Amino acid sequence: TDEGLLQLHSLKNLQRVSFRDCPLLGNASTLCLASSDQIxxxxxxxxxxxxxxGVRNLRHLTKLTTLSLAGCDGLTDKSLEHVASLSSLAILSLERLRLITDRGVGYLDRLLCLEELKLGWCIGLTDHALQLIANFDSPATNLHLGVHLGFYSGNNNNDDNNNGKDEQHAHSHVKSAPVDIPNGHLNGPLNGISDGPFDPGTKANSTR
Known part of the structure; x- marks a missing residue:
């Protein structure tokens, strides 16, 4: 729980932290990292x-190179604005964040060290998000996308019958495919299929 994690606030030398699949943790849980600026x-x-x-509480982690917020489906574009202040971030997983939009993706242009970005099944995104990413100044080489209606139509389709069916199909048959972005331009071919869980130890320039 949040209360339990607050007891860890004195651990100042933490470098690798995983709270994966902890459904009881809320915004207060990230306060325990307030004094751990070595993460x-x-x-x-x-x-x-x-x-x-809760994401705002992470803004002081200036040495952070790898962050996964995948499946934290209450996060909005405001969280991405906070993430954009993490200047050392190289690997960022935002998969299954249903509430983020193209505007939030635009904030990530400030991440000048970003090498790998995962946006699979972020159903609020459109083709415009890809245009924004293509113009990033970061040395991004891997972009992971899951299939959903937004990227195919260029707009958000809110039809419950079609949208739900297509998203279910994507989860059943398609994993996140990394797109090579040489020199920051989104013009490379799909170069593999990514089907494993987020691995904090994965190098940014590799694919599974």
């Missing part, structure tokens, strides 16, 4: 109670 890797995958205020 390099942080995995918050599927911490579904985490909100924008």
């Amino acid at each position: 390099l890797t942080l995995d918050l995958t599927n911490c579904r109670r985490l909100g924008d205020d």
